[in-house]
Amino acid sequence: MTSDRRLVLASASPARLALLHQAGLAPEVVVSDVDESTVRAPRVAEQVALLASAKAAEVAKRETDALVIGADSLLEFRGQPLGKPADAAQARERWQRMAGRSGVLHTGQALFDVRDGAVVSRDIAVASTVVYFTTPTAAELEAYLATGEPLAVAGAFTLDGLGAPFVRRVEGDPAAVVGLSLTVLRTQLSKRGLAITDLWRR
Amino acid sequence: MTSDRRLVLASASPARLALLHQAGLAPEVVVSDVDESTVRAPRVAEQVALLASAKAAEVAKRETDALVIGADSLLEFRGQPLGKPADAAQARERWQRMAGRSGVLHTGQALFDVRDGAVVSRDIAVASTVVYFTTPTAAELEAYLATGEPLAVAGAFTLDGLGAPFVRRVEGDPAAVVGLSLTVLRTQLSKRGLAITDLWRR
Numbered sequence: 227m228t229s230d231r232r233l234v235l236a237s238a239s240p241a242r243l244a245l246l247h248q249a250g251l252a253p254e255v256v257v258s259d260v261d262e263s264t265v266r267a268p269r270v271a272e273q274v275a276l277l278a279s280a281k282a283a284e285v286a287k288r289e290t291d292a293l294v295i296g297a298d299s300l301l302e303f304r305g306q307p308l309g310k311p312a313d314a315a316q317a318r319e320r321w322q323r324m325a326g327r328s329g330v331l332h333t334g335q336a337l338f339d340v341r342d343g344a345v346v347s348r349d350i351a352v353a354s355t356v357v358y359f360t361t362p363t364a365a366e367l368e369a370y371l372a373t374g375e376p377l378a379v380a381g382a383f384t385l386d387g388l389g390a391p392f393v394r395r396v397e398g399d400p401a402a403v404v405g406l407s408l409t410v411l412r413t414q415l416s417k418r419g420l421a422i423t424d425l426w427r428r
Numbered sequence: 429m430t431s432d433r434r435l436v437l438a439s440a441s442p443a444r445l446a447l448l449h450q451a452g453l454a455p456e457v458v459v460s461d462v463d464e465s466t467v468r469a470p471r472v473a474e475q476v477a478l479l480a481s482a483k484a485a486e487v488a489k490r491e492t493d494a495l496v497i498g499a500d501s502l503l504e505f506r507g508q509p510l511g512k513p514a515d516a517a518q519a520r521e522r523w524q525r526m527a528g529r530s531g532v533l534h535t536g537q538a539l540f541d542v543r544d545g546a547v548v549s550r551d552i553a554v555a556s557t558v559v560y561f562t563t564p565t566a567a568e569l570e571a572y573l574a575t576g577e578p579l580a581v582a583g584a585f586t587l588d589g590l591g592a593p594f595v596r597r598v599e600g601d602p603a604a605v606v607g608l609s610l611t612v613l614r615t616q617l618s619k620r621g622l623a624i625t626d627l628w629r630r
Contacts (some may be wrong), residue, residue, distance in 0.1 A: 227567070250575075250590045360611055365429070369625035373452075390603055391614040391624050398626045400602035401592055408564055412593040422593050423571035 229424040232292040236285035240409035242297055242405040243381075243387055249408050252427035253295065255375045258284040262298075262309075270302040274334030276343045279350050282336035289340045293418070296336040297406050301381030302327040303358070309361030309380050314371045318383040321370075324383075325361040330354050331381060333402040337414040357382070362392050429627040434494040436438060438487035443581075443588055444499060444607040451610050452628035455497065460486040464500075464511075472504040473554045476536030481552050484538035491542045495620070499540040499608050503559070503583030505531040511582050517574045517585040523572075526585075527563040527582030532556050535604040539616040551616045555609035561585070564594050 235243060235253040246253055258281040265280060267273040277370040301308040303324060311317040311387040332354045336393025338346040373416065375389060376382040385396070385403045399407045435455040437445060448455055460483040466484060467615025469475040503510040505526060513519035534556045540550040564572065577591060578584040585591040587598070587605045602607040615625040 245592075248589055249592050269599075291488050321536060360614070360621045363623060369623070369628070385602065387450055388628070390447075390451050391610040393601075394611040395600055396602055397599050398597055399595075400587065400598055403602075407598040408593040412562070421568050421571070422569045426571070426590070 227421075227424055228426075229420055231420065231425065233425060234285060234289060234291075234294045235294040236281040236294055237266060237298075238257055238407075239297070241384070241407050244386070245401055245404055245406050245408065245410055246304055249422070250426035251422075256285045256288065258296070259404070260284050260416050270300050270307045270330075271332045271334075271354060273307060274298045274300050274332045275336075275352050276349050276373070278334030278336040279348070282338040282348075283345070286338040286340050286345050290343045292340045293415070294338040295342060295406070295411065296338070297333060298379045299331060299333045301329045301331050303327075303381070311377055311382045317376045318367065320382050321362065321367055321376070324359045326359065328358045329381065331357050331403045331416065333359075333405065333407060335410050336407060337411070337418070339418055343412045347418065349417060351414065353399050353402035353410050355396055355400070355403050357381075357383075357393055358395040360392050360394045367378070429534040429623075430628075431622055432436065433622065434491075434628065435627060436487060436496045437454050438483040438496055438498040439607075441499070441607050443586070446588070447603055447606055447608050447610065451469055451624070453624075454629035455627050458487045458490065460498070462486050466477035467543045470551050472502050472509040473530075473536075473556060475509060476500045476534045477538075477552050477554050478535030478536070479531050481550070482553050483549070484550075487509075488542050488547050489541040492545045494542045495617070496538075496542060497608070497613065498540070499535060501533060501535045501582045501607055503531045503533050505583070509583070510526045511583045513579055516579065519573055519578045520569065520587040520602040522565065523569055523578070526561045528561065530560045532557055533559050533605045535607065535609060537616070539609060539613070539620070543618055549620065551606060551612040551619060553612050553616065555612050557598055557602070559583075559595055559605060562594050562596045566577075568594075
């Protein structure tokens with residue numbers, strides 16, 4: 227039973243869009259203009275939930291009939307939230323601390339249901355995944371930093387790119403580490419009476 | 429320090445090739461003609477190791493100077509090895525048993541180093557990852573079976589495709605579940621004196 231509901235991704239992340247495409251979904255991307263620096267919460271899991279919700283809320287205002295997905299990810303390492311590194315020096319310094327250790331990647335996911343221009347439901351969930359890093363050699367780390375990839379992502383690593391050989395283990399949903407848990411999205415959709423398979427566009 | 433060693437993937441799996449591409453590698457694909465039905469071992473982990481090795485060995489014979497990667501994956505569920513399902517009915521029956529439970533996805537990986545037409549080293553490793561399945565609704569399962577995707581893969585599920593919403597958790601290397609552990613490959617290459625970053629082609 228195919229649904230014709232409009233799906234909107236309130237995130238500029240190419241990794242999130244690629245995940246949704248792989249899972250058969252074809253959302254439109256509408257990037258929010260939420261100022262992330264204004265959002266602060268005592269715990270990292272709460273902060274990604276707040277940010278995901280703020281992004282979904284901001285984009286939902288512009289829609290008339292849509293399911294709006296907001297998402298945000300941060301790596302919690304030794305109690306500190308790590309977003310995108312400011313520059314290569316900071317990425318290097320982080321990797322030197324993370325090497326051989328583990329962190330928790332938190333992804334907040336908000337699903338806002340907009341009908342007739344009003345938000346009729348808001349569902350917010352957080353997927354937290356333990357990520358174990360290898361120890362790159364100095365040469366490997368310099369090569370990785372030189373690609374620029376770690377500068378574009380929360381925690382300065384990827385699971386779906388050049389950084390994958392430096393992540394040896396995860397405990398949780400690997401899609402949430404990339405940027406969006408598809409099992410969480412499936413549950414959120416089912417609460418709105420929709421099967422994720424009804425939204426397939428291929 | 430870029431290496432000009434030739435990398436060969438002895439596997440027809442598009443998922444394995446995509447993983448290597450994402451990680452910056454550009455192997456040539458040479459599919460082996462190993463008859464998988466002739467390979468039997470008492471444990472599933474040993475069987476994927478044997479199959480990976482047989483594929484690498486067969487392709488290595490045709491090469492003069494190359495690093496040859498052989499790989500094979502099987503899902504161990506309640507002690508039984510599950511490869512690709514024979515048809516939709518078998519995939520349905522498996523999913524009805526797997527739903528809400530976990531299995532172990534074993535991926536065998538062989539790296540054969542060929543120089544001057546001779547195999548100078550053989551390294552074989554197995555990455556075993558626990559995979560937890562959700563319980564698809566009957567309608568979701570039928571929609572998934574109708575795509576044909578579960579018929580093409582070991583264990584009748586994917587982590588990198590339409591099946592991702594039905595896998596709620598993994599414990600181990602998610603790339604090994606897709607088909608090839610990049611951390612294992614990195615270790616195997618390092619034993620040959622090569623950094624994986626030296627083989628990047630982008």
